Amino acid sequence: MWRPGTVHPARGSAMPTLVSTSDQPAADQADYWRHLITSAFGPFHLQPAGRGPFAARLVARALGQIEASEVRAPAHAVRRSVRQIHHDSRECYKLGLVLRGSCVLRQNDRQVRVGPGDVVFYDLTRPVEIAFDAHHIFTVVIPHRAVPLSADRMAELGGTLLSDQAGTGRMVASLLAALAEDGGAADEPYAHHLGGAIVELVTGAATEWLGAEPTPSPEAAEMLRAIVDWIETRLHDPGLTPAAIAAAHHISVRQLYRVFQPKGTTVARYIRARRLDHCRRELRDPFLATQRIGAIACRWGLPDAAAFSRAFRAAYGVTPSAYRAAATGIDRVD
Template sequence: MGLTVYDTADLPAEDRFEWWREVVSQGAGATDVTREDRAGFAGSMEVLSLGAARIATLSYAGLRSQRTARLIRRSDPETYELTLLLGGTMGVSQARQETLLRPGDFNVWSSSLPYDSQSAGEPDGSARAVVLHLPRSFLPLPAAKVDRLLARSLPSGSGVAAVFARHLTSVVREAQSLTSVDEERLGVMTWDLATAFVAHHVDAADRLPPHTRHQLLLKRLDLFIEDNLADPALSPRQIADRHHISVRLLHRLFADRKETVSQTIRRRRLERCSADLVDPRLRALPVHEVGRRWGFTDAAGFSRTFRGAYGWTPGEHRRTRPAGFMASAG
């Protein structure tokens, strides 16, 4: 387990492309990677192991990647690869289907079928993507249905896809600070969300185990809370109503956590205020307006709540903490 970092910057320029080809082939099965300008190639990759699942974050110059029938016969890890494109474009072809991916699009491809992709970078020359490697045998869905998603563009702007995309990018962002216990737990959660994402697109949500549906609903609730912290009316009742569940069920979903729903809202609001108070760009914004930005409509109440959580007032926080500092609300 743990995070492994690969970077061509550590190698002589003439060795970088060949080394990259070898590293990439170790991840998703042997792949024929080609590029006209090999001398100008640069790439980096971080691989995070989460039990059976692996997340790879890649940044690389444009190239072509092919997995042929010959390479499949030589070795097949029998995985699905879920790619979230973050930058650049990528043309993908598999199973007689093809598509052009743009930033924010998901794509599913199989290591067991011939595959062809052509990536082009952004103006700075690099393409960026997050790839989740999933063993096919672990996905509790009919392979025939899943294969219908191959080489299709699946936007991540809303619904289950948005929840899944935010989860992947947040795991990647915090990868260096995760413990082995964190990785185990996040592996289960990642697996559940990936399964829910695929099931949604193949109309097989009813086949998901109760635990997976439970985790997906929790992630949707977390995302809703995160997106609505500035709304003073945000409350357990509003959250439950928007998700068509009872307040009782909402509280039961949070029962295994250290915080209640209201405590979660309060902590996240205070953390946003903490960050804004020391943001140089917001230095001219009065303290009470910082609180108002995140749902604290009463200035005196905001000050009391902030002091109760951190031990000092919002004004003291602004005067004594360095830029970028974020206190942890207890």
């Protein structure tokens, strides 16, 4: 028996996940589809337009931290209530590009008709109603934490057509159309870069629409804390680079730089400063006074002795050996 949760594609997988009602008895297909979309997008009420078979399919694919889906389904209506939202821990935005058919979406006291080529934006943490004709739609689900605008400001966009917006909004529509034409296909490690590009464009479109500058949202602040903690446990690794950090957190390098802006420094400089600080602490530790300076530097991801000495002197105004001598009275342990 199918269980909710199987719709979600595996992180890092190059293969899409296909689910369909075709192998279910006709009388059970609509209810089965309701379970499928609940797994993929959160709880919804679903009302088919008529009785009889409900032939529908969904192909889901992970693109880094976002999820793309291609949906084909007959006419029906869905509604997401305050009660359902309250019992769903997921906090996501959703974009839908209509490829065939149409729908009418209501959110934030707005009602908009979405036809072929249109991209509609809505917030899954706010009530929404959608009435679909028989349709073929390409959707993208983006976690709130991925967008560096406050969730309250982003919620103001619910029920708007991004494709009607000149500039970045139309670029979002063009990128989604290209992805839909390719079936959302992208091999790793390029998939997470595509996801990052979508987030960047959506952020740009939202900024243009709202007239808001990106500011650290609670979600972005939490991501920054998680990244900083992750970095701290890997300072010993000489391969700790912005690209490696971004890949580990399923974001683009550009997104990483943006998340890191509140630190007032670059990612690489932050890593170097943290490594040098750990080295400085150990150089003044009397219990480590006989340990070689090069070994201390290597332990903190700085294996090049000459580069370490230059960086230490630039940061603290003295060489590592001079610093240790002043702090411990040990003249030289190289």
